[in-house]
Amino acid sequence: MAILDETLTRQVGSRARGNGVQALECPPPARQPFPHGGRPKRGRGALKRDPRHYQIALLAALLAYGLIRLDFEISGAQAAAMVGAALLTQYLCTRIWNLPAFDPRSALISGLSLCLLLRTNSLLLAVAAAAVTIASKFVLRVGGKHIFNPTNVGIVAMMLLTDRVWVSPGQWGNVAFFAFLMACLGGLVVNRAARSDVTYAFIACYMALVFGRSVWLGEPPTIPIHRLENGALLLFTFFMISDPRTTPDSRAGRILFAFLVACGAWYVQFRLFRTNGLLWSLAVFSSTVPAIDWLLPGARYAWSRPGTGRLTSGEGAYETAGRDGDRARGARVVWPNAPRLLRFLRSQG
Amino acid sequence: MLVRQDDKTVLTMANDFKGDPKEFAIVVPVPTVLEKDQIHVGDKALLDHLDAYSAPRLVEYFDGNPCVRTRDDVLRLPSASAAIGGLASGGGRAKSLGVTIEAQYTVGEYDILILSALQSNGLETWLRENEYRIPAGASSVLGSYIRQNMKFFVAKVNLKEQAKLGFSMLRPIQVAYESPKFMLPIRLGMVNADGPQELFVFALTRKGRVETTNYRTVKLPTGMDVPVYVKDKFGDFYKAMFAQQVKKENMSTVFTEYAWDMGWCDPCAAEPLSSEELRKLGVFWLDDTPQPPAAQGRPFPIRPRPQDVYVTRLHVRYDNPHFPEDLVFQETADRGNFQGRYVLRHEWKGDETCDAASEYRRSLPQRREREAQTLASLTGWDINEIRKQSGAGPAPAPQPPLKWWQRIWRDYGLF
Numbered sequence: 001m002a003i004l005d006e007t008l009t010r011q012v013g014s015r016a017r018g019n020g021v022q023a024l025e026c027p028p029p030a031r032q033p034f035p036h037g038g039r040p041k042r043g044r045g046a047l048k049r050d051p052r053h054y055q056i057a058l059l060a061a062l063l064a065y066g067l068i069r070l071d072f073e074i075s076g077a078q079a080a081a082m083v084g085a086a087l088l089t090q091y092l093c094t095r096i097w098n099l100p101a102f103d104p105r106s107a108l109i110s111g112l113s114l115c116l117l118l119r120t121n122s123l124l125l126a127v128a129a130a131a132v133t134i135a136s137k138f139v140l141r142v143g144g145k146h147i148f149n150p151t152n153v154g155i156v157a158m159m160l161l162t163d164r165v166w167v168s169p170g171q172w173g174n175v176a177f178f179a180f181l182m183a184c185l186g187g188l189v190v191n192r193a194a195r196s197d198v199t200y201a202f203i204a205c206y207m208a209l210v211f212g213r214s215v216w217l218g219e220p221p222t223i224p225i226h227r228l229e230n231g232a233l234l235l236f237t238f239f240m241i242s243d244p245r246t247t248p249d250s251r252a253g254r255i256l257f258a259f260l261v262a263c264g265a266w267y268v269q270f271r272l273f274r275t276n277g278l279l280w281s282l283a284v285f286s287s288t289v290p291a292i293d294w295l296l297p298g299a300r301y302a303w304s305r306p307g308t309g310r311l312t313s314g315e316g317a318y319e320t321a322g323r324d325g326d327r328a329r330g331a332r333v334v335w336p337n338a339p340r341l342l343r344f345l346r347s348q349g
Numbered sequence: 350m351l352v353r354q355d356d357k358t359v360l361t362m363a364n365d366f367k368g369d370p371k372e373f374a375i376v377v378p379v380p381t382v383l384e385k386d387q388i389h390v391g392d393k394a395l396l397d398h399l400d401a402y403s404a405p406r407l408v409e410y411f412d413g414n415p416c417v418r419t420r421d422d423v424l425r426l427p428s429a430s431a432a433i434g435g436l437a438s439g440g441g442r443a444k445s446l447g448v449t450i451e452a453q454y455t456v457g458e459y460d461i462l463i464l465s466a467l468q469s470n471g472l473e474t475w476l477r478e479n480e481y482r483i484p485a486g487a488s489s490v491l492g493s494y495i496r497q498n499m500k501f502f503v504a505k506v507n508l509k510e511q512a513k514l515g516f517s518m519l520r521p522i523q524v525a526y527e528s529p530k531f532m533l534p535i536r537l538g539m540v541n542a543d544g545p546q547e548l549f550v551f552a553l554t555r556k557g558r559v560e561t562t563n564y565r566t567v568k569l570p571t572g573m574d575v576p577v578y579v580k581d582k583f584g585d586f587y588k589a590m591f592a593q594q595v596k597k598e599n600m601s602t603v604f605t606e607y608a609w610d611m612g613w614c615d616p617c618a619a620e621p622l623s624s625e626e627l628r629k630l631g632v633f634w635l636d637d638t639p640q641p642p643a644a645q646g647r648p649f650p651i652r653p654r655p656q657d658v659y660v661t662r663l664h665v666r667y668d669n670p671h672f673p674e675d676l677v678f679q680e681t682a683d684r685g686n687f688q689g690r691y692v693l694r695h696e697w698k699g700d701e702t703c704d705a706a707s708e709y710r711r712s713l714p715q716r717r718e719r720e721a722q723t724l725a726s727l728t729g730w731d732i733n734e735i736r737k738q739s740g741a742g743p744a745p746a747p748q749p750p751l752k753w754w755q756r757i758w759r760d761y762g763l764f
Contacts, residue, residue, distance in 0.1 A: 071567050073683065121685055163556065166681040173565035173601060217493040218469075222673035227563065273529040275562050275679045 052105045055239065059112035062180070062235075066116065072171055078126050079115040085130035086111030093138045106150075107134055113151040116235065118158065120165040129158045129165065142290045148283060149243045156283040159276075167276050172231025180231050184238035198254040199242045205262035206233075213270055236278045248289050250298025257292055260285045350396060350521075350551040351559070352631040353680065356529050359631030363396050363521035370506040373519060374481045376537060377502045378494040380528035382451045382463050390457030391521040395630050399551055401619035403607035403662040405569065405689030407583055408616055412697040415709040447471040451500060458511035459522060464501040466491070472501070481505065484540040494534070523631060533676045539669045545600070550663040550676070553632050558608045558683040559661040561676050565602040566663065569594060569689045570727060576720045576739030577693045586691070589728035591664065596729070600671045604664045608687040612656025616690075624656070632658055659684065694720075 063079065066072040090107035093099075110133050120126050133154025137146045140153065158165045172180070207228060214224040241247070241261060248254050264281030268274050352359040366373050447467030454461045466472035469492030476483045481503055494501070504522060538546055552559035560566035569591075579586045594604065612621055628635050635657065665676070696713060699706070721739055725732040 070565070119681065119683070121683060164682045166679070166683065168560060168562075168566075168681070170560065170562045170565050217496040218489065219493045220489070220673065222670075226673045230563075273531070275677075 050105070052109060056105060056108050056112065059109060059116065059239075063112055063115050066171070070171060070173065072116075073119050073168065074115060078123060081123055082114050082118075082126050082130045083108065083111035085127040086114070086134050089131045089134035093135060097138055106137075110134060110150050110154070113235075113239070114154060117151065117167050117232075118155050118165055119168055120158075122164055125158065125162060125164055129154050132157050145245055147246065147289060148286045149240055149246045152240060152279055152282050152286070155279055159279075167232075167279065169230065169232040169275060174226065174229040174231075177229045177231065177234075180234055184234050196242060197251055198247050198258045199237055201255045201258035202241050202262050203237050205259050206237075206265065209262060209266040213266075233278065236282075240278075241282060246286055246289065248292040248296065248298065250293070250296040253289075253292040253296035253298060256296070257285060257289065260288070350399070350553070350630065351531075351533070351678070352553040352633070353531060353559075354555045354634050357525070357527050357633065358531070359523060359525045359633065361391055361396065361521050361523045361631060363391075363393060364519070366519055370508060370511060370519060372482065374503065374505045375522075376476065376481060376483060378499040378534045378537070379463075379502045379524065379526060380499055380530050381526050382465070382500050383502065383524055383526060385452070385454045385456065387525045388454060388456045388461060389523040389525075390459065391523045392629060393518060393520055395622070395626050396521055396551075398619060398622060398626065399630065399660070400549070402614065402617070402621060403551065403609070403660055403688075404618050405571075405587055405606055405691070406616065406618040407580060407693055408690050409577075409580070409693045409695060411695045412709075414697055414699050414701060415705040416699075416701050416703040448475040455507055455510060456522075457520060458506055458514055458516060459504045460507045461502065461504045461522075464503060466495050466501070468492075469495055476503070487537060487540045490536045490540055525631065525633075531678045531680070533678075535667060535672065535675055536669075539667070539672070545666045545668040548665050548667065550661075550665070552661040552663070552678070552680075553611070553627065553630065554659050554661070554680045555634060555657060556680050556682055556684075557659050558605070558681050558685070558687075559663070559678050560605070560681060561603045561663075562679045563674060563677045564665075564672065565598075566605055567598065567602050568605045568608075568687055569664075571687070571689050572692065573723045573727065574692045574694055574716075574720050575724045575727070576717065576735065577695055578738050579691065579724065580693055586724075586728060589730060591666070593727060593729040595666050600666060600668070602665075603676070605661065605687060606664050606689045607660065607662035608683070608685070609660055610656070610684060610686060611658040611660045614688075621656070627656075627658055 063072075067074070067076065067079070086107045087104050090104060091102050094102045111130055114126075114130055114133060118126065118129050120129070133150045136148055136153045136157075137150045140147050155165075155167060159167075207224075210224045210227055211221075214221070241258065248257050261278075261281050264285055265277040268277030268280050274280070350361040350363070352361075362375065362377065364375070448471055449465045450462055451465050452463040464472065464475075466475075469488035469490075472491050472495065473483060473488040491501075502524065506519065533548075533550065535546075535548065550559075575586070591604070611627070614621055622630070624635050665672075694716075697709065717739060718736075721732060721735045724730065724735050724739075
């Protein structure tokens with residue numbers, strides 16, 4: 001799920017510098033960095049408009065629906081323990097990293113996401129998964145942003161480290177698919193398409209791969225449609241891969257990233273015949289994001305208000321801005337002969 | 350039935366074919382070319398045993414004398430030993446075009462061919478010419494398996510061998526192979542199928558419960574109290590209940606009927622399978638596991654014996670619109686135990702009098718009504734018919750609740 005930390009967005013201007021070379025301008029250093037989830041002070045209006053609220057409401061509703069109607073293999077007690085552990089870890093990390101304020105929202109999103117995805121017989125492992133998920137945000141960081149989507153890394157780490165957890169991709173069925181799809185699209189509207197380019201790019205690539213394979217095999221269209229009518233895929237597409245805190249900064253980077261994740265997921269599922277291709281692929285290709293950002297630099301993103309994805313200058317950049325020195329090092333030759341295309345691709349939203 | 354650990358799979362195919370053995374043929378896509386010693390003819394009795402062991406069951410409790418506080422006793426348990434539906438996937442007959450016979454064996458009473466093909470039309474024609482009954486239109490389905498480089502396991506009954514061996518029933522065929530694909534091809538069986546098909550999948554694994562990854566897997570409703578008369582028509586009850594659940598889920602789910610750590614059961618519908626039986630069914634990792642002695646003097650062990658096998662029984666009713674793609678499975682780490690069980694509570698018929706007995710008698714009509722409602726909702730049967738059969742009249746007017754002071758002294762017989 002998207003862990004939509006922190007608040008404001010800052011556009012990093014891009015300018016041509018001699019010989020048609022595109023490079024990044026280093027933004028001015030922020031006055032007040034709030035790394036790792038600290039919450040800048042904002043007005044009540046900003047709080048109301050924070051798209052994370054929609055996300056929390058939607059995830060909670062999905063969990064309630066899953067528990068009541070879809071017989072998810074998770075008890076209410078285990079769900080409460082996971083969410084509680086996520087919040088507690090966020091609180092402890094806030095204290096350890098000396099952040100000015102405890103912001104429960106991102107942790108709540110991660111906790112709810114884990115409840116929707118991770119299954120285990122062991123309460124201890126459920127709690128451990130929540131702790132790993134949240135701690136990963138604070139520990140696994142490069143250039144001021146966490147590398148992995150926390151829920152993704154929490155699940156993948158638990159699957160690698162123990163053989164006592166699992167993910168049930170079939171748990172959603174396809175009866176409520178369209179209602180679910182509407183809710184996800186509603187999320188896009190609420191977020192005003194903030195960084196939804198990664199969502200569109202991913203779903204387009206993945207659909208092309210799934211349909212392409214079926215056409216090549218001569219399968220009837222009902223088969224790829226059935227594969228795509230999957231709640232787990234929706235959840236991944238609209239909430240996990242679209243996490244603006246862990247996707248590449250530039251549009252070109254995000255499209256490349258989405259393409260890589262789609263190919264990886266397809267390969268795991270249809271060539272290696274393993275389950276959870278989406279999760280494995282995202283974890284693997286998330287580790288390439290620093291390299292993608294280095295190759296295709298762009299503006300660091302953070303949620304401010306429902307997302308124009310555009311830049312709100314003047315209020316200061318939090319979370320990542322304090323590390324923008326790294327961004328300066330990230331300024332590199334990108335695309336010598338295509339300055340206009342690059343300007344478009346680097347633009348936000 | 351699927352036995353699987355890591356990528357090693359033993360697939361046992363049994364079916365309820367009832368016609369002339371001459372007419373029998375199966376065509377099953379398999380991921381690899383199979384050597385002769387990867388194919389074996391199994392024993393139907395073992396599957397029947399597994400079926401009986403894992404079948405949904407009734408549990409009977411007899412209400413005790415409410416005047417004397419004792420624990421309920423668990424008694425007998427007839428089981429709904431449903432017939433094992435197989436992976437019957439149609440037969441064939443036809444001619445060849447780009448078809449390669451990769452291998453040809455006679456194993457037990459079966460003549461077996463492993464085919465690969467370049468084109469689905471060629472394969473369909475070849476099968477037809479060689480008198481494998483294959484449904485019309487199968488080539489579109491065969492084509493996608495050919496493209497995936499799958500081979501075709503085709504088997505016919507060798508009547509001479511069958512006569513020599515003296516088996517009148519068709520025994521299950523077992524194949525062992527290594528492949529990351531953990532799936533069951535069901536599409537071939539749906540071509541021109543007359544109505545929905547029924548499939549039971551028994552999975553024996555090491556780690557835990559098996560579920561489908563491309564369809565929802567849900568557990569059958571369990572643990573409900575139903576009227577006692579169900580005992581005499583448990584088969585009908587089970588069929589109606591399953592049909593009702595399929596309808597409720599819009600025929601788009603796979604049902605878990607049993608998921609249990611093998612080696613014990615509580616209550617047992619049949620004795621758990623021995624290590625030898627499990628090995629014969631293909632549980633290859635039991636080879637060197639020392640077998641602890643069975644508990645003496647107790648027909649079915651209720652305490653766990655280390656058996657290192659987890660059994661999952663899945664039941665699916667499927668047709669093409671609701672199950673467009675083959676079943677794909679995964680082994681989860683879930684070791685929780687689940688069984689489809691339905692509880693019969695026999696009423697206490699004693700004539701003792703005490704406050705508890707009066708209260709017990711007062712509670713019976715409501716209980717009967719509750720059981721009737723449960724049965725109606727589980728099976729879709731007519732509630733009035735159920736009431737008639739179970740002796741549950743319409744629910745009586747609820748008793749006015751006791752006043753708080755009445756409750757204080759009622760247990761002491763002072764009021």
